[in-house]
Amino acid sequence: MTQPKSHPVKAYSARSAVSPLAPDSIPRREPTPHDVQIEILYCGVCHSDIHYARDEWHDFLPAVYPCVPGHEIVGRVTKVGAAVTKFKPGDLAGVGCLVDADPDCPHCRAGHEHFSPTQILTYGSPDKHLGGVTFGGYSEGIVVDQRFVLRVPSNLNLAGVAPLLCAGITTYSPMRQWGDIKGKKVGVVGLGGLGHMGVKFARAFGAHVVVFTTSPGKREDALRLGAHEVVLSRSADEMAKHAGSFDFILDTVSAQHDLNAYLHMLRTTGELTLVGAPSKPLNVDAFALLIGRRRLSGSNIGSIGETQEMLDFCARHNITADVEIIPIAKINEAYERLIKGDVKYRFSIDMASLKNEPVTR
Numbered sequence: 001m002t003q004p005k006s007h008p009v010k011a012y013s014a015r016s017a018v019s020p021l022a023p024d025s026i027p028r029r030e031p032t033p034h035d036v037q038i039e040i041l042y043c044g045v046c047h048s049d050i051h052y053a054r055d056e057w058h059d060f061l062p063a064v065y066p067c068v069p070g071h072e073i074v075g076r077v078t079k080v081g082a083a084v085t086k087f088k089p090g091d092l093a094g095v096g097c098l099v100d101a102d103p104d105c106p107h108c109r110a111g112h113e114h115f116s117p118t119q120i121l122t123y124g125s126p127d128k129h130l131g132g133v134t135f136g137g138y139s140e141g142i143v144v145d146q147r148f149v150l151r152v153p154s155n156l157n158l159a160g161v162a163p164l165l166c167a168g169i170t171t172y173s174p175m176r177q178w179g180d181i182k183g184k185k186v187g188v189v190g191l192g193g194l195g196h197m198g199v200k201f202a203r204a205f206g207a208h209v210v211v212f213t214t215s216p217g218k219r220e221d222a223l224r225l226g227a228h229e230v231v232l233s234r235s236a237d238e239m240a241k242h243a244g245s246f247d248f249i250l251d252t253v254s255a256q257h258d259l260n261a262y263l264h265m266l267r268t269t270g271e272l273t274l275v276g277a278p279s280k281p282l283n284v285d286a287f288a289l290l291i292g293r294r295r296l297s298g299s300n301i302g303s304i305g306e307t308q309e310m311l312d313f314c315a316r317h318n319i320t321a322d323v324e325i326i327p328i329a330k331i332n333e334a335y336e337r338l339i340k341g342d343v344k345y346r347f348s349i350d351m352a353s354l355k356n357e358p359v360t361r
């Protein structure tokens, strides 16, 4: 296969696990027949961007540098390849964590691209077009096969739509897969980027929603976002009141924490699904699962079809992320604040701010 032509675009990259993100120039391919070229308007800042850029997941997914993070992308189509049928220039478009996978693999044929071993992540995966690795959304533009580009509803605030492409689908999918949570008691552990979306979806699906938080200052917000009850997880008394009562718990915590405390919250045959991805293993007390045949599972983003379904659901229910919009120059500060839990509840980068940034390397 001949290599497509490419052009440089501005981006922010990390050169190592310990270097701050800084302005850079990266190549993007000219659209091939099935490609959609997108000018990026907003990109959400996911905690996974930090885990990856700082190589915290080294044992599972070693980082490759330079690394351009960003997989919560919303933008406008600027050019399409000759065979593209889904999009035309001027359309809004979204890109999440995946940009390619072999359409003939059994998972993709079943509509489960997120299970495919051939999947290409938006950043850090081999780039079959240009060599090297794929680069993410902290950049002016991106070029993606139309199969992995989402239609973005025009009635929603775009800065708040960007985080739906990862935080949104990652919380929507496991609740949908669990079954009908209407009328069920659902817990969301951790009120961050994922957690606050989990609360909004659980409420929209008709569940009785309980937030577990380590942050007393988030209590009012949790109620405003849709929770019926809030539990301070560091209060043994508050925790004890809910023992053995949950049908489903979604755990979004990004760091080490006591999983067993939440397993004990489940009723008989209840299920806890992990979506948070701490870098070190979590301990599981066998008895917390054995008693009452409780279940512990995990979930990774969602399929492309499910992501479109989620975006359309958000359009109908007027759901977006609560965002703090930042210029790209504030990204290193945003990482430090995100680690401290100091954001309500997702940073969304206004990518127009990149246009004024000098490329220094």
Ligand code: NAP
Binding pocket: 045, 046, 047, 048, 049, 051, 166, 167, 170, 189, 190, 191, 192, 193, 194, 195, 212, 213, 214, 215, 218, 252, 253, 254, 255, 256, 257, 274, 275, 276, 277, 278, 299, 300, 301, 338, 339, 341, 345
């Ligand atoms: P985030 O905005 O930083 O939220 C994480 C929340 O966890 C914090 O707001 C905090 O909530 C709680 N938390 C943090 N440190 C804690 C600790 N030491 N003990 C107890 N609670 C703590 O992060 P995010 O972007 O939502 O991502 C959350 C996790 O999901 C990350 O590990 C990320 O990599 C992962 N993720 C997974 C997928 C997937 O497909 N499975 C997709 C995206 C992200 P409170 O202040 O309320 O306690």
Ligand code: ZN
Binding pocket: 046, 047, 048, 049, 071, 166, 167
């Ligand atoms: Zn993410």
